[in-house]
Amino acid sequence: MRDVAVIGVGINKWGELWEHSLRNIFVDAALKAIDDAGVDHVDSMYVGCMTSGLFVGQEHLSSLFTDYMGLNPIPATRVESACASGGVAFRSAIMEVASGMSDVVLAGGVEKMNDLDGGGVTFALATASDQEYEAYNGITFPGLYALMARAHMEKYGTTREQLAHVAVKNHANGVLNPDAQFPMKITVDTVLNSVEVADPLRLMDCSPVTDGAAALIVCPLDMASKFSKATPVRVAASTMGTDTIALHSRSDLTFLNSTATAAEKAYAMAGVGPRDIDVTEVHDCFTIAEICVTEALGYFEKGQGGAAAEAGATARDGEFPVNPSGGLKSKGHPVGATGVAQVVEIVKQLRGDAGERQIKGVKRGLTQNMGGTGGSSVVHILEAV
Amino acid sequence: MRDVAVIGVGINKWGELWEHSLRNIFVDAALKAIDDAGVDHVDSMYVGCMTSGLFVGQEHLSSLFTDYMGLNPIPATRVESACASGGVAFRSAIMEVASGMSDVVLAGGVEKMNDLDGGGVTFALATASDQEYEAYNGITFPGLYALMARAHMEKYGTTREQLAHVAVKNHANGVLNPDAQFPMKITVDTVLNSVEVADPLRLMDCSPVTDGAAALIVCPLDMASKFSKATPVRVAASTMGTDTIALHSRSDLTFLNSTATAAEKAYAMAGVGPRDIDVTEVHDCFTIAEICVTEALGYFEKGQGGAAAEAGATARDGEFPVNPSGGLKSKGHPVGATGVAQVVEIVKQLRGDAGERQIKGVKRGLTQNMGGTGGSSVVHILEAV
Numbered sequence: 001m002r003d004v005a006v007i008g009v010g011i012n013k014w015g016e017l018w019e020h021s022l023r024n025i026f027v028d029a030a031l032k033a034i035d036d037a038g039v040d041h042v043d044s045m046y047v048g049c050m051t052s053g054l055f056v057g058q059e060h061l062s063s064l065f066t067d068y069m070g071l072n073p074i075p076a077t078r079v080e081s082a083c084a085s086g087g088v089a090f091r092s093a094i095m096e097v098a099s100g101m102s103d104v105v106l107a108g109g110v111e112k113m114n115d116l117d118g119g120g121v122t123f124a125l126a127t128a129s130d131q132e133y134e135a136y137n138g139i140t141f142p143g144l145y146a147l148m149a150r151a152h153m154e155k156y157g158t159t160r161e162q163l164a165h166v167a168v169k170n171h172a173n174g175v176l177n178p179d180a181q182f183p184m185k186i187t188v189d190t191v192l193n194s195v196e197v198a199d200p201l202r203l204m205d206c207s208p209v210t211d212g213a214a215a216l217i218v219c220p221l222d223m224a225s226k227f228s229k230a231t232p233v234r235v236a237a238s239t240m241g242t243d244t245i246a247l248h249s250r251s252d253l254t255f256l257n258s259t260a261t262a263a264e265k266a267y268a269m270a271g272v273g274p275r276d277i278d279v280t281e282v283h284d285c286f287t288i289a290e291i292c293v294t295e296a297l298g299y300f301e302k303g304q305g306g307a308a309a310e311a312g313a314t315a316r317d318g319e320f321p322v323n324p325s326g327g328l329k330s331k332g333h334p335v336g337a338t339g340v341a342q343v344v345e346i347v348k349q350l351r352g353d354a355g356e357r358q359i360k361g362v363k364r365g366l367t368q369n370m371g372g373t374g375g376s377s378v379v380h381i382l383e384a385v
Numbered sequence: 386m387r388d389v390a391v392i393g394v395g396i397n398k399w400g401e402l403w404e405h406s407l408r409n410i411f412v413d414a415a416l417k418a419i420d421d422a423g424v425d426h427v428d429s430m431y432v433g434c435m436t437s438g439l440f441v442g443q444e445h446l447s448s449l450f451t452d453y454m455g456l457n458p459i460p461a462t463r464v465e466s467a468c469a470s471g472g473v474a475f476r477s478a479i480m481e482v483a484s485g486m487s488d489v490v491l492a493g494g495v496e497k498m499n500d501l502d503g504g505g506v507t508f509a510l511a512t513a514s515d516q517e518y519e520a521y522n523g524i525t526f527p528g529l530y531a532l533m534a535r536a537h538m539e540k541y542g543t544t545r546e547q548l549a550h551v552a553v554k555n556h557a558n559g560v561l562n563p564d565a566q567f568p569m570k571i572t573v574d575t576v577l578n579s580v581e582v583a584d585p586l587r588l589m590d591c592s593p594v595t596d597g598a599a600a601l602i603v604c605p606l607d608m609a610s611k612f613s614k615a616t617p618v619r620v621a622a623s624t625m626g627t628d629t630i631a632l633h634s635r636s637d638l639t640f641l642n643s644t645a646t647a648a649e650k651a652y653a654m655a656g657v658g659p660r661d662i663d664v665t666e667v668h669d670c671f672t673i674a675e676i677c678v679t680e681a682l683g684y685f686e687k688g689q690g691g692a693a694a695e696a697g698a699t700a701r702d703g704e705f706p707v708n709p710s711g712g713l714k715s716k717g718h719p720v721g722a723t724g725v726a727q728v729v730e731i732v733k734q735l736r737g738d739a740g741e742r743q744i745k746g747v748k749r750g751l752t753q754n755m756g757g758t759g760g761s762s763v764v765h766i767l768e769a770v
Contacts, residue, residue, distance in 0.1 A: 001484060001485055001486065021517065023517075050444060051438040051444050052512075053436040053438045053439045053509070053512045054438045054439060056516065057508070057511075057512050057516045057520065058512055058516040058517075059435060059436050059465060059467055059512040059513055060465075060466060060467035060512065060513040060514075060630060060756050060757050060760055060761065061465075062465075062466045062473075062627060062756070062760075062761050063466070063467070063627050063628065063629070063630040063643075063756060063757060063760025063761045064515070064630045064760075066627040067627070067628075067629045067630050067631075067634070067760070071627075072627045072628050072629060072642075072643075073626040073627050073628060073642060073643055073646040073647075074627060075624070075625035075626065075627065076466075076625075076627055076761070077464055077466060077473050077477065077625075078464065078465045078466060079462055079463065079464055079465075080444060080445075080446075080447075080463045080464075080465060081445060081447045081448070081461075081462060081463060082444055082445035082448070088447075088462050092462065092477070095480065095481060095484055095486060096480060098484060098486070099386060099480055099483060099484030099485075099486075100386055100484075101386065101480060101483070101484075123442070124438070126442075127437075127438045127442050127443055127444040127445065128444055128445040129445075130449070131441065131442045131443040132406065132408075132443075135442065239460070240460035240461075240462075241458040241460065242447060242448050242451040242452070242456075242457045242458050242459060242460065242461055243448065243452075243457050243458060244448070244452045244457060245445060245448040245449045245452050246452075249452070257457075257458060258448075258457075258458055261458040262458075371445050371447070371448060372445050372448060375445055375447075375448025375449075375452070376445065376447050376448045376461070
């Protein structure tokens with residue numbers, strides 16, 4: 001297996017993109033990644049997208065995007081693992097390059113969510129849960145994550161304010177990200193006074209509905225300098241784990257087994273431990289998610305993720321800077337694009353290209369992208385060369 | 386890259402499976418493949434499915450199926466390329482084994498289509514076309530393939546009766562397949578007298594709406610004998626091509642560029658030509674499709690596919706036996722499962738396990754699976770060891 005590098009990144013301003021269609025949004029990000037990489041061809045493409053069939057009545061993205069990028073007849077594959085689709089696209093591209101089958105592979109992610117009304121979006125997202133046992137009985141994702149939050153509060157004494165601190169920190173980071181959907185500063189009171197969605201979660205605990213795309217170009221590490229003038233970033237680990245799709249099937253609602261499994265394998269693959277990670281992007285679809293994820297990654301003891309967030313351990317100047325991009329909460333969460341955008345942020349941080357939100361002296365970063373309530377998780381570790 | 390073998394196949398009786406859910410259908414076929422292969426573990430899984438979100442409100446099949454097979458926390462990926470999703474799942478599994486990343490990988494395909502009414506099914510399938518330029522303006526797949534048929538008739542003199550011969554031959558084969566949805570003998574008159582769907586195509590030119598699944602186990606060729614008592618079947622080539630998603634963007638409506646590209650690469654990879662293929666499964670979603678595909682594969686000159694079908698060249702005792710399983714027309718077409726089921730049939734033929742429909746002396750087989758009107762195509766060549 002060959003060493004793989006990321007040599008190009010592309011992302012667009014996320015939000016409610018009423019004047020753009022699914023194909024425009026994707027092609028825009030993909031062309032930026034191609035320009036950034038300086039490649040003159042693409043051998044193959046992976047697209048992460050959760051449910052464009054439900055959101056905009058369009059599947060068959062392999063053909064649509066190669067067509068609209070002028071890349072026919074190259075092979076292209078759309079991959080889906082709910083909100084972890086983007087991470088899976090990146091992982092698939094890495095595998096294709098590592099295997100020697102292709103040299104220059106594009107991994108992109110996209111979702112256009114705002115074309116549906118609120119009920120439509122809620123139904124589309126609920127297809128990531130167990131349709132027959134969860135969605136059919138009326139529970140949707142805010143409710144599922146509310147159960148996880150309540151269980152965490154009961155078991156470990158996590159407080160309502162600690163949840164709020166995750167949102168406050170991520171919005172503070174998002175203010176420094178020109179591509180973020182909601183780059184506004186908020187306080188703990190903003191969260192506590194926002195409308196209740198599913199007790200104990202309030203509106204400002206939830207990531208928004210977003211249109212957006214992101215893209216990456218990967219190639220063998222030993223070819224990176226042939227194409228790109230930018231510092232190549234090496235892929236040190238790429239792993240995936242799964243768990244039961246239904247939350248009620250788990251022995252512990254507060255622990256993300258799929259993330260813990262993927263992280264354990266990733267640390268082994270990269271030959272590092274949690275303390276060697278300088279910067280991290282995680283899947284904060286709800287504030288409680290970031291708390292559970294930082295525990296599953298081994299950054300904090302089980303039950304200590306809330307206290308750590310409150311103490312500033314995950315702030316940009318903390319021990320474990322988490323979501324310098326603003327995370328899903330502030331940057332936005334076009335579900336299929338999120339896993340790819342996390343890698344875009346880590347690559348920018350490792351290159352020293354993260355502008356005002358740059359964290360100093362970072363050499364190694366980690367991304368964690370997850371589907372459903374953690375039914376699937378993808379973890380990557382990236383290193384500056 | 387390591388040589389890869391198929392060591393297990395599983396399929397269930399296809400049709401209107403009202404008493405079974407998406408998960409049951411998939412797990413049944415997957416467990417049969419695992420039993421057939423004799424493996425005691427699975428390292429990773431790929432699932433081809435076109436649009437379970439629209440058909441049954443369920444995405445996130447990676448988590449659902451690993452969960453219901455007791456395989457958590459192994460990695461799993463759902464792939465989609467419209468009706469070529471199954472072929473892409475097989476190709477992804479091959480790549481993962483060839484790369485050395487995993488040893489035992491399951492590639493499955495599934496679709497549960499009958500839960501929607503006719504209009505719902507038509508909408509769901511139309512997401513494989515260009516939503517903004519084709520589907521939105523009211524043309525659906527029977528209409529698109531009717532345009533291809535009319536163009537073929539105008540350009541080459543292909544007759545209405547020649548189209549019918551494809552259906553007659555595939556139903557004659559399907560009679561010998563106990564898993565086929567419509568195993569009944571028909572005549573040219575049956576086709577010509579069936580209800581008109583989109584001129585010149587009639588009901589009996591069209592593949593049906595089907596619930597079903599199929600699964601394969603792949604491993605490195607040099608490990609095949611460790612697991613399976615059955616004759617291993619070697620993967621000699623695995624390729625994919627894409628074309629414009631919209632039919633109107635092509636310079637020639639009658640020629641399938643994506644299939645021709647994939648076939649050309651596949652022949653080069655396997656070191657063979659069309660005349661070296663003993664048995665073939667192709668994507669006969671409509672009768673005209675089989676005619677265009679046999680031309681794109683190089684079995685017949687451009688424009689001669691219809692005459693060849695009429696002359697019996699694609700019958701089980703013809704020069705190029707095509708769709709001994711009954712094809713999509715008689716066996717059924719659960720869209721995400723089709724590409725996998727094609728490989729199941731070729732493996733059975735190469736093992737000599739195809740029962741009454743066994744073609745004698747076959748050493749090498751080819752599968753061609755396609756999305757939309759050929760916006761994507763996947764080709765595999767398999768060889769008896």
